[in-house]
Amino acid sequence: MTSAIPARPVSPDLEPDTTPGVGPGGPSDKKATAQYSDRVRAERRLGWILAGPAFIVMLAVTLYPILQAIYESLFQFRLTAPGEREFIGLGNYAVILSDGVWWSALWTTLLITIVTVAVELVLGFALALVMHKALKAVRGPLRTAILVPYGIITVVSAFAWFYAFDINSGYVNSWFAWLPGIDSDLNWFAQGPTALFVIMASEIWKTTPFISLLLLAGLAQVPDELTEAAKVDGATWWEQMRKVIIPNMKAAIMVAVLFRALDAFRIFDNVFIMTNGAYGTEVLSLLAYRQSISRLEIGLGSAVSVLLFLCVLIICFIAIKLFKVDLAGAQGGK
Amino acid sequence: MPTRKRNSTRNRSRAGTVASVLAGTLLLSGCGPADGTKTLTWYINPDAGGQADIAERCTEEAGGAYRIETSLLPSDAASQREQLARRLAAGDSSLDIMSLDPPFIPELAEPGFLAPVPDDVAESTTQNVVEGALAGATWKDELVAIPFWANTQILWYRKSVAEAAGLDMSKPVTWDQLIDAAAEQDKYLGVQGAQAESMTVWVNALVESGGESIIVDPEAPSDEIELALQSPAGLEAARIVSTIGNEGLGGPGLATQDENTSMINFQGDNGSFMVNWPFVWPATNGAVEAGTLDASLIEDIGWGVYPQVTEGEDSAPPLGGISLGVGAASDSPELAYEAIECIVSPENQAEYFVSNGNPPANTEAYEDPRIEEAFPMADTIRESLEQSAPRPQTPFYNEVSTGIQQTWAPPAQVDPKGTPEESTEFIISVLRGEQLL
Numbered sequence: 001m002t003s004a005i006p007a008r009p010v011s012p013d014l015e016p017d018t019t020p021g022v023g024p025g026g027p028s029d030k031k032a033t034a035q036y037s038d039r040v041r042a043e044r045r046l047g048w049i050l051a052g053p054a055f056i057v058m059l060a061v062t063l064y065p066i067l068q069a070i071y072e073s074l075f076q077f078r079l080t081a082p083g084e085r086e087f088i089g090l091g092n093y094a095v096i097l098s099d100g101v102w103w104s105a106l107w108t109t110l111l112i113t114i115v116t117v118a119v120e121l122v123l124g125f126a127l128a129l130v131m132h133k134a135l136k137a138v139r140g141p142l143r144t145a146i147l148v149p150y151g152i153i154t155v156v157s158a159f160a161w162f163y164a165f166d167i168n169s170g171y172v173n174s175w176f177a178w179l180p181g182i183d184s185d186l187n188w189f190a191q192g193p194t195a196l197f198v199i200m201a202s203e204i205w206k207t208t209p210f211i212s213l214l215l216l217a218g219l220a221q222v223p224d225e226l227t228e229a230a231k232v233d234g235a236t237w238w239e240q241m242r243k244v245i246i247p248n249m250k251a252a253i254m255v256a257v258l259f260r261a262l263d264a265f266r267i268f269d270n271v272f273i274m275t276n277g278a279y280g281t282e283v284l285s286l287l288a289y290r291q292s293i294s295r296l297e298i299g300l301g302s303a304v305s306v307l308l309f310l311c312v313l314i315i316c317f318i319a320i321k322l323f324k325v326d327l328a329g330a331q332g333g334k
Numbered sequence: 335m336p337t338r339k340r341n342s343t344r345n346r347s348r349a350g351t352v353a354s355v356l357a358g359t360l361l362l363s364g365c366g367p368a369d370g371t372k373t374l375t376w377y378i379n380p381d382a383g384g385q386a387d388i389a390e391r392c393t394e395e396a397g398g399a400y401r402i403e404t405s406l407l408p409s410d411a412a413s414q415r416e417q418l419a420r421r422l423a424a425g426d427s428s429l430d431i432m433s434l435d436p437p438f439i440p441e442l443a444e445p446g447f448l449a450p451v452p453d454d455v456a457e458s459t460t461q462n463v464v465e466g467a468l469a470g471a472t473w474k475d476e477l478v479a480i481p482f483w484a485n486t487q488i489l490w491y492r493k494s495v496a497e498a499a500g501l502d503m504s505k506p507v508t509w510d511q512l513i514d515a516a517a518e519q520d521k522y523l524g525v526q527g528a529q530a531e532s533m534t535v536w537v538n539a540l541v542e543s544g545g546e547s548i549i550v551d552p553e554a555p556s557d558e559i560e561l562a563l564q565s566p567a568g569l570e571a572a573r574i575v576s577t578i579g580n581e582g583l584g585g586p587g588l589a590t591q592d593e594n595t596s597m598i599n600f601q602g603d604n605g606s607f608m609v610n611w612p613f614v615w616p617a618t619n620g621a622v623e624a625g626t627l628d629a630s631l632i633e634d635i636g637w638g639v640y641p642q643v644t645e646g647e648d649s650a651p652p653l654g655g656i657s658l659g660v661g662a663a664s665d666s667p668e669l670a671y672e673a674i675e676c677i678v679s680p681e682n683q684a685e686y687f688v689s690n691g692n693p694p695a696n697t698e699a700y701e702d703p704r705i706e707e708a709f710p711m712a713d714t715i716r717e718s719l720e721q722s723a724p725r726p727q728t729p730f731y732n733e734v735s736t737g738i739q740q741t742w743a744p745p746a747q748v749d750p751k752g753t754p755e756e757s758t759e760f761i762i763s764v765l766r767g768e769q770l771l
Contacts, residue, residue: 076767079423080445080729101770167587168595190589190744278529278743279589290771293416295732296423300770 066309073303079296092303102304105282106311112196112283113264116203120260121253123204124211131212132219150209158273161202165189192280199270199281207263211256218252219245258319262312284308372400372666374673376431377418379656380409384690385433392676400669402431411435411531415732422447422661429661430670431677434479436470436657437725437735440552443473444729449660449667451477459678466722467695471657473727474553478659480674481695483683485654486718487539487609488711489638495521495606496636506649508642509540509574512607513583522585523578524596524608529743532592534725534735535652536609537742540571542650542723543643549726549734556730556765563754570643572742572750579745589744601627609640611654612715616691616708637711639718650723655695693719736771737761 036044073092077085096102127146134142149157165172165188176182188194222245230244246253268285275281277290288308292301378385389402405428407414415438421429422442434442442448456477460468467481489507496503499515516523526532541548544567550560562568578584584591585599593610600608601618608614618635621627640651658677660670676682683694684702693715694700705712726734741757742748763769 080419080441080447082423082445095768096770099770167590168598185586187587187589190587276529287770290736294412294736295771296416296419300767304770 069302069305069309072298073306075299077297077299079298088299092300093307095300096303096307101282102287102307104280105284105287108192108196108281109265109267109283109285112200112203112267113261116200116207116264117257117260119200119204120208120211121257123208124215124256127208127212128215128219131216146212147209149206150213152206154206154269155273157206158202158270161198161205161270162189162274165198189275190279195275195279195281199267199274202270202274203264203267207260211260214256214259215249215252218249218256221252222248254319254322258316261315261319265312265315266308284311371398372669374400374402374430374666374670375428376402376404376673376677377407377429377433378404379407379411379414379433379435381692382690384686384692387689388677388682388686391682392673395676396673400666400673402673407433411438412732415441418442419447422663425663426661427663427665430664430666431674432659432661433482433656434659436467436653436655437727437731439471439479439657439659440473440727441729441731442659443478447662448478449662449664449670451480451660452668452671455480455671455675459675461696462680462698463695464697464716464719464722466653466719466724467655467657470653470655470724470727479657480659480671480678482656482658482678483686483692484695484719484722485611485693486715486722487535487611487640487652488714488718489641490524490600490608490610490614491636491638492600492605492607493634493636495519503636503638506639506642508645512641513574513577513581516583516606517581519606520604521606522599522604523583523606524600524610525578525584525588525745526592526596526609527575527579527584527588527743527745528590528592529739530592531735531739533739533743535654537571537575537738538725539609539640539650539652539723540574540643541565541567543640543647544568544570545644545647547723547726548738549728552726552728556767559728559730559762559765561734561758561761563758567643568754569750572748572753574643575742575745576748576750576753579748582746584745589746601631607641609652612693612709612711613691615711637714639714639721648721651718651721653719653722653724655692657695695719730765733764733771734761737764740771 074087074089075085076088076091131139131143131146163169167173167185167187167189170188172188173182173184173186177184186194188198226244226248227240230240235243266285267283268289271277271281271283271286272289277283277286284304285308288301288304291297291304295301376385376389386404389404393401407417414433414435418429418432418434419438419442423445439448459480460477463481464484466486467484468477471477471479471481491503493503495515498519499511501507501511501515512523515521526536538548541562544565546562546565546567548561548563548568550562551558554560563571579588582588585604587595587599591599593613596608597610597614597617599605600610600614601621618627619632622629622632640649642649658674660667660674664670678696680694680696680699681702683696683699684705686692687694687699688702688704688708691709693709693712697716699705700712700716709715725731728734737760738757741753741760760769764771
């Protein structure tokens with residue numbers, strides 16, 4: 001999992017003129033290069049030398065497999081029938097996109113993404129506020145306590161949630177029997193809605209700390225003078241929040257939403273452990289796994305993966321477009 | 335989900351097993367003779383340490399001809415297959431000996447991933463081997479793997495429940511009798527309704543007991559495969575599954591119930607009858623010894639052959655187990671087969687049954703006196719093995735099995751008329767590459 005803190009112009013960069021948030025490997029500003037002194041140029045070169053190997057490794061481990069997957073997706077190819085490999089163009093894509101299984105997995109994945117990100121954003125913001133406002137004495141232990149779920153391996157937390165809700169070994173049914181609809185005979189994993197509820201709850205529990213950490217970074221960047229000025233002007237807590245704090249941390253919120261949305265969209269572990277995709281809980285990553293790993297249908301599986309990748313790109317595209325506008329807006333106001 | 339059920343003490347001791355296997359491997363590699371003795375790698379499914387013991391014994395007996403090292407595969411059959419298939423396809427030369435689940439053997443044999451069995455080895459290792467295990471190790475009339483142990487499901491029952499129902503358990507009973515008995519006494523029938531391999535095991539046994547096979551011609555290419563799910567036997571199977579599901583006879587947890595959870599329910603107050611692998615016996619005894627179950631439970635447990643679908647017609651119980659294969663890319667297939675001859679000796683099979691609870695494929699091994707003591711139901715197991723029928727032997731087993739799981743689970747959604755048809759259409763279109771799985 002990548003975890004970058006939202007880039008606002010806070011770190012003293014080597015090149016203060018360039019767009020914040022663009023590291024080595026990003027688009028460099030050629031016009032500006034001419035104006036740089038020898039020292040700056042040497043530092044830039046050093047930067048490339050230091051980051052270059054990592055950049056090349058990145059290309060090797062991400063770009064190459066992506067290209068390979070795109071290539072394989074054009075074939076009908078089963079690992080256990082190597083002799084019958086056959087070029088079928090976009091045939092695999094036609095099979096996938098005309099199949100209800102793909103669409104139902106896509107809707108399930110989208111549902112999980114939207115619900116978990118929305119809930120996490122609210123919860124995460126509340127936790128970020130608590131961490132931000134907490135007294136110095138309890139700040140450390142509080143942050144640690146909030147971050148613990150995020151430190152637990154997803155497979156482990158998935159098993160913990162599974163056993164808690166399991167009809168045979170779980171305690172949830174007896175603890176919450178007073179709630180309508182819950183009794184000792186409720187089998188959470190036997191139908192889609194209840195199974196998805198547990199999967200999403202586990203996902204939210206596990207990754208809310210991540211989003212709250214990103215939001216805390218954003219919160220820390222809101223200048224105190226602004227909130228103080230608002231307070232002097234008689235703004236209520238809610239008005240400060242709505243008119244000062246949230247607009248000033250929009251970039252952090254967008255980064256948090258983007259990262260979590262991408263993560264949630266690629267959900268695998270929780271579903272794999274709890275239901276293995278049974279009873280309407282199939283998600284896209286699991287569908288790709290089932291085709292290429294279980295069925296050993298490399299062509300079909302690659303095509304599912306490529307489509308999954310395209311979905312991720314679309315989410316990125318939408319989010320980054322929004323994100324850029326906000327970032328520019330925030331800077332313009334400065 | 336594991337199909338080959340092992341004794342559940344294993345589940346608890348898995349960590350210990352892993353540790354001891356690792357330690358064993360380290361010891362072997364650390365203290366092994368430096369004289370260039372050929373090392374054979376045996377990829378084993380997790381067990382209670384029995385395969386590692388056999389590897390050690392055979393290494394000793396070989397007197398320096400070879401040394402067997404074990405390497406642990408993932409815990410469930412499907413993941414074992416995934417790992418082996420990928421390694422075999424990549425031409426991994428370390429796959430000298432592999433513990434293979436029979437349903438996946440055709441898939442590996444068809445593309446030539448398994449080294450051919452030498453005639454003399456085939457001759458010496460197939461004497462007195464139960465027919466089902468032999469069928470499971472055969473592909474296109476040729477032996478492609480060596481049967482090691484054979485598993486089968488038997489009918490477990492609570493004597494008190496059978497007595498109250500007035501059933502004569504000395505004779506085979508039918509599914510309908512069990513359904514009536516459980517319904518009358520408001521007890522749960524122990525069947526496996528989870529969307530997992532165990533569902534295929536159940537459906538296959540029902541269809542086979544009705545005198546049909548799920549796949550009409552298992553050797554047909556993928557686009558010509560025909561299914562017999564819509565035959566009278568298939569419809570009858572759907573009726574039984576649907577009745578148990580819709581009348582709630584499997585209990586509220588049926589839709590997610592596998593072999594282990596059905597055993598736990600069977601041991602509880604609502605237990606009545608259950609179809610399950612022999613691991614139930616050591617697991618229940620272990621739980622009684624550990625004090626988690628009442629000792630009187632053991633007295634109340636009886637066993638018989640798998641229930642019949644049609645009264646008077648022998649059932650075809652599920653068949654599981656492990657056969658040993660040799661990778662085609664192995665550097666020394668002859669030596670590997672020599673080692674296999676040692677591994678599958680009747681003495682080793684008997685020892686493995688007593689220590690790990692996995693029944694021998696060789697009937698000669700059942701004559702060991704220790705077996706009767708540890709497994710009072712050994713005769714029933716043997717009889718069941720003779721009657722058993724393998725799951726569809728096809729290179730497309732994964733598609734067929736997953737297709738059945740996705741259409742037959744949960745049992746409460748099975749429609750006695752619609753499901754066999756829906757299942758057939760789904761599997762056929764997946765096999766023709768027109769649909770995703």
